[in-house]
Structures are given as structure tokens and as C-alpha cells.
Amino acid sequence: MFPNILFITIDNIRADKFNKNSSCKIPALTNLINNGVIFRQAISGSDGTAIGLSNIFTGNYSIRSGTKTYTFKKNFFTYFDELQKNGFHTYCCIPDLQYLKHVTSKFNDIEIYPYVDRSLYTDLFNGLGSKILQKLKSSRKQPWLIYTHLMDAKPPFTLPTEFDQEKYGETKTDRILSAIDFWIEKFMHEIDLTNTLVIISSDHGNFIPDDEKGLNYMPTRLTNVLKSGKNIPIPNSIKDRLYVTARKVSRFSNKENLRNLDQYKMRSFETRTKTELFDELIRIPLIFSGIGIKSNDISDQVRQIDIFPTIFDLIGLKSINEVQGRSLLSLLKGKTMDELPAFIENSILIEKNAAGSKKEGNFIGIRTSNFKYQRSRNSKDRFVSLYNLVNDPKELKNLAEKSSENAQKLYEMEQILHDIISEDNKKTSISDNDDLSKSEQELVKEELRKLGYI
Numbered sequence: 001m002f003p004n005i006l007f008i009t010i011d012n013i014r015a016d017k018f019n020k021n022s023s024c025k026i027p028a029l030t031n032l033i034n035n036g037v038i039f040r041q042a043i044s045g046s047d048g049t050a051i052g053l054s055n056i057f058t059g060n061y062s063i064r065s066g067t068k069t070y071t072f073k074k075n076f077f078t079y080f081d082e083l084q085k086n087g088f089h090t091y092c093c094i095p096d097l098q099y100l101k102h103v104t105s106k107f108n109d110i111e112i113y114p115y116v117d118r119s120l121y122t123d124l125f126n127g128l129g130s131k132i133l134q135k136l137k138s139s140r141k142q143p144w145l146i147y148t149h150l151m152d153a154k155p156p157f158t159l160p161t162e163f164d165q166e167k168y169g170e171t172k173t174d175r176i177l178s179a180i181d182f183w184i185e186k187f188m189h190e191i192d193l194t195n196t197l198v199i200i201s202s203d204h205g206n207f208i209p210d211d212e213k214g215l216n217y218m219p220t221r222l223t224n225v226l227k228s229g230k231n232i233p234i235p236n237s238i239k240d241r242l243y244v245t246a247r248k249v250s251r252f253s254n255k256e257n258l259r260n261l262d263q264y265k266m267r268s269f270e271t272r273t274k275t276e277l278f279d280e281l282i283r284i285p286l287i288f289s290g291i292g293i294k295s296n297d298i299s300d301q302v303r304q305i306d307i308f309p310t311i312f313d314l315i316g317l318k319s320i321n322e323v324q325g326r327s328l329l330s331l332l333k334g335k336t337m338d339e340l341p342a343f344i345e346n347s348i349l350i351e352k353n354a355a356g357s358k359k360e361g362n363f364i365g366i367r368t369s370n371f372k373y374q375r376s377r378n379s380k381d382r383f384v385s386l387y388n389l390v391n392d393p394k395e396l397k398n399l400a401e402k403s404s405e406n407a408q409k410l411y412e413m414e415q416i417l418h419d420i421i422s423e424d425n426k427k428t429s430i431s432d433n434d435d436l437s438k439s440e441q442e443l444v445k446e447e448l449r450k451l452g453y454i
Contacts, residue, residue, distance in 0.1 A: 002086065002143040002315050003291045004196040006136075006187070009056070009147075010180060011049060011154045013202040015040065015283045017177055023170040025178040028185035029287070032198060036289025037296045037332055043303050043367055044204045047273055047281040048347020050099040052203035053149070055304040057103055059323035061343050063421060068360065069273075069347045072099055079308040079320070080145070081106070086317060089141045093132050093148040100149060109135070115151050123152045125160045129183040136190035152180050155206070173206070193290040197314060201307065202284040207268035264394050273347045274362055276374055276385055278395050282344055282367070288314070288332065298331050301369040303342045324420075342367045343420045344374070366417045373413030386410060 017024055018038065045055040045062070054060075054067035057078040066073040080103065084090055090107040094100040095115035104110055113128055114120035122128050132148055139146065153176045160179050168178040184200075191198065267275065275281075286302065291314065305325030312319045313327040330337050346361025363383070365374030370390050376383040386399040386406055399406045 002088070002317070004139075004143050004192075005083075005088070005145040005199070005311065005315070006191060006196055006290075007145065007147045007199045008184075008187075008201075009053065009149045010177075010200070010202050010285075011149065011151050012204065012206045013153055013177065013285055014205040014280055015042065015285050016280075017174070018285050018287075022174065024174045024181070025168050026181040026184075028181045028188055029200065032184075032188070032200065032287055032289040033297075035193075035295060036198070036287060036293045037298060039286040039302050039328075039331075040297065040299045041301045041369065042201070042284050042286035043301060043342040043344070044202070044282045044284045045304050045343055046345050046347050046361070047204050047277055048361070049097065049203045051345065051347055052304060053099070053103075056201070056307050059305050059308050059320065059325035061305060061324055061420070062345065063343070064324060067099070070098075072102065074102070077320070078103055079312070080104070080147075082312075082317070082320060083145050084108075087143065089139075089144040091135055091139070091144065091146045093128070093135070093146075095149060095151050104147070111135070121151070123158065124150065124180065124183045129186070132183075133186055133190065136187055149203075150180065152176060153206075191290070194292070196290045197288070197293075197311065198290045199307065199311065200285065200287040200289075201304075205279075205281045205283055208265050208280050263396060276363060276395075277344045277346065277365060277372075279372075279389070279393070291315075293332065294334075296332065296334060300331055300337065301339055301342065301367070302328055302331070303340070339369060341416050341420070343417070344372075345377075364417065364421075366413050366420070371409060371413060373410070373417065375414070375417075384410070386413065 016022065018026075018029065018033065044052045046052045048069050050069050050072070051062050051067055054062060054065050054072070057080065058065040058067075058076060059079065062068060065076055067076075080090060084106065089109075090104075091109040091111075092100075092104040092107050093111040093113065094104055096112050097115065101112060111131055113122045113131075128150075132146075135146060153173070157172075157176050159172055159176055163175050163179040163182070164172070165175070169175040188198075267278070268280075284304075286307070288310070293314075303325065305323070306328050307325070309319045309323065309325045309327040310329060310332070313329040314332070319327055326340070328337070343364070344367055345364045348361050360377055362377060363374045364377050365372065365385075367373075367389075370388070372385075372387045372389055372395065374383075374385045384400040384403075386409060387395040387397070388399060389395070400410060403410060
């Protein structure tokens with residue numbers, strides 16, 4: 001008999017929220033970490049929900065799965081399908097996002113809560129938490145998989161009054177995670193961890209500066225106005241515009257709070273999905289706990305696409321062939337593994353190009369534990385960045401601006417990116433000091449010439 005699986009993804013959570021110096025009060029999550037494994041350097045493949053979650057569910061990057069922000073293949077493989085084939089009873093509680101509805105359409109039990117129409121949105125403290133809790137209490141058919149994606153921390157969020165206190169965190173972003181932890185604790189009371197694998201992660205990260213200026217927090221007054229209009233017979237598209245406008249009003253009213261922010265924090269006021277993929281946007285929490293997993297704190301770089309191959313290895317199911325992800329079981333057991341690079345890409349906002357179709361995100365790139373390389377997806381945009389993550393963890397100094405001094409590293413990172421895009425995905429280790437052959441350098445030079453950097 002396979003163990004049960006509880007898989008929770010929390011939208012918009014950064015990895016640093018789980019550090020010891022975080023002001024969040026998260027006893028339930030901390031207990032799972034202390035009795036399980038936390039990966040400190042888990043990397044999302046995107047700053048957008050659909051692509052990030054697709055990376056998890058398929059074990060493949062979007063270049064293979066075909067998932068974009070607003071489009072996806074109708075018949076694509078997910079690990080959920082394989083679990084059902086092996087007798088798992090599947091239950092989900094998800095927001096009404098088209099991609100998630102499609103992925104979970106074959107689940108045995110499906111609970112879809114409203115989110116797209118924000119005036120109808122139901123969060124953990126307004127019924128959603130009770131629904132998940134009830135399912136955990138009533139789940140008797142084993143083995144089961146329960147999957148939920150929580151939107152409570154997605155800005156602009158509504159913070160429960162009882163958690164809007166300094167004891168739950170210095171910032172509102174910290175306090176909302178403390179509020180989510182309140183429900184995680186309730187969920188854990190219904191779980192037999194000796195027979196259940198618990199995985200908690202996120203789709204992508206979130207900007208600095210943690211909303212301490214209130215810029216991503218929806219004031220209660222505005223929230224109430226939006227909710228009061230939920231029964232007004234107007235199209236959802238207009239309601240969405242009103243919601244966005246209310247958010248802009250909130251940001252503008254806090255404009256004076258932007259004074260004295262440094263370069264690191266000011267970049268958070270760029271438009272997400274159009275800015276570079278800084279670590280605050282793609283470095284996410286990843287926790288494995290339960291079924292006898294031994295405590296471990298892992299700093300090795302891992303990727304979203306590795307999550308389900310690891311789950312399958314842990315529960316004793318044969319991992320799926322021909323996916324770009326790999327099992328991290330060796331790391332879980334305290335052994336070493338060669339590092340693999342993480343492919344990263346921008347998501348997009350709701351946009352159309354001149355032809356009327358949706359565009360892809362602006363940037364693509366590669367992250368290793370030591371360097372991050374990004375460039376324009378379209379060579380006409382002529383953008384390249386290179387950061388030394390060891391010497392410059394906040395990514396403030398773009399080494400590509402001195403391309404002649406860093407040409408070798410630019411060549412190397414572009415070659416890695418080229419190989420992944422070409423799906424020549426060789427499972428080999430990455431050395432940040434490896435030299436490229438002359439022929440490889442010429443190939444990469446041509447790409448960098450198109451971008452106008454050499």
C-alpha cells in the first residue's frame with residue numbers, strides 16, 4: 001500500500017520567509033521542517049503561476065510541456081494521471097484558474113473556489129479552510145492525494161484582523177504567512193505523518209520590500225467596497241478593471257512611503273513578469289515531511305521540475321522516463337548530487353501583440369548556485385544580464401555591462417541555455433570554471449552578437 005500524499009502550494013511565497021531571522025510566527029511549518037527536509041535553494045522556473053505549477057506537475061519546463069501563461073496543450077502528461085493509474089483517490093481544492101481546472105479535471109473529488117472574480121473570492125478564513133479540513137477528516141479511501149493551491153498571500157491580500165498584530169510578524173506579508181500557518185496546524189492534526197507524505201512549496205516568489213509600506217496590501221475599506229458590488233449585474237471583465245483600479249489607488253495613496261528606499265527595494269515597483277527574474281521572484285520554499293523522512297537542511301540548488309520525481313521515488317513508484325526533472329532522493333538521504341542548472345523564464349501579463357495573439361515573457365535565462373544569466377527572448381530587445389550570486393547575492397551589479405571582462409562566463413551560460421532550449425538536456429554536472437571549446441564559443445558569440453553585446 002502506498003502512503004497518502006498531502007501537497008500544498010502557497011501562491012507568492014519567498015524562500016527567505018522560512019529563515020530563522022524571519023519575523024513570521026509559523027510553528028506548524030517549523031515543526032514540519034524540524035521533522036523533515038527543507039530545501040533552501042529551490043528554484044521556480046518562472047515568476048508566473050501557470051508555468052511554475054506546470055513545471056511541478058509535469059516534471060518538464062514549458063519548452064517541453066507547452067504550457068504558457070494563458071495557453072496550454074489539452075492532452076499533456078501530469079504526475080497526477082500516473083497516481084490515479086496506481087490507485088490513488090484524488091481530491092483537489094483549487095482557485096478557478098483555467099490551467100488548474102484543466103489539470104485536475106479527472107480528479108475523483110474537485111472543489112473549485114472563486115478567485116478570478118475577486119468580489120466572490122473565498123479565502124482560508126472565509127470557508128475555504130473549513131472545506132479542506134473537512135476533506136482531511138473524511139478521507140477514508142486510501143491511498144489518497146489531496147492537493148490544494150492557496151491564494152491567501154497573493155497581493156493585494158486581505159489580512160485577518162486577529163493576525164494584524166506585531167506578534168505575528170513585522171510586516172503584513174509576514175503576518176499573512178502566520179495566518180496561513182494557523183490553518184496548516186489544523187490540517188496537520190488530521191494527518192498521520194507515519195503514513196502520509198507532506199509537501200509544501202510555492203509557484204513563485206514575491207518582491208522585496210515585504211509590503212512594509214503597505215503597497216501590496218488591500219485596505220479593508222477598499223476590500224469591502226469590492227465585495228459589496230459582487231451582486232451588481234456587470235460583466236466580470238469590468239469588475240476586474242475596477243479591482244485593478246482600486247489597487248492602483250491604494251498604491252498611489254502610499255506613494256510618499258517610497259521615499260528613502262534603496263535600489264534593492266525600489267526594483268520591486270517594476271511590473272512583475274516584465275522585470276528580470278531576480279531571486280526574490282524565483283527562489284521558493286520546498287518542504288518534504290512525513291513517512292519517516294529524516295531531518296535535513298539542504299542548501300544545494302534544486303528545481304521545481306524535480307519535485308514529483310522525488311515524490312515517486314519516496315513512495316516507491318517507478319519514476320516517469322523522458323522528463324527533465326530528476327529525483328532528489330540522494331540529497332534527502334544525505335548524499336551528494338551533481339548540480340544541474342535551472343531554466344528560468346518570464347511569465348506575461350494580459351497582453352496582445354499587433355497580430356492579436358498573446359506574447360511570451362520578455363526574459364529567459366539560467367541559474368546555477370554561483371551565477372545567473374538572463375537575456376531577451378527576442379534578440380531585437382538586446383538585453384543581457386549576468387550576476388555573481390556568491391559575491392553579489394542581491395543582484396545589483398550586472399557583469400554583462402562589462403562583457404569584455406566576462407565574455408567566457410557569458411559564453412558558458414548561453415551555451416547551457418542553448419542546450420536546454422534545444423532539449424539537449426544532458427544530466428551532467430555544471431562547473432562554473434569549465435571552458436567552452438572554440439566551436440561552442442563561436443555558436444554562442446553569434447547569439448550574443450544578435451543581442452548587440454559583442
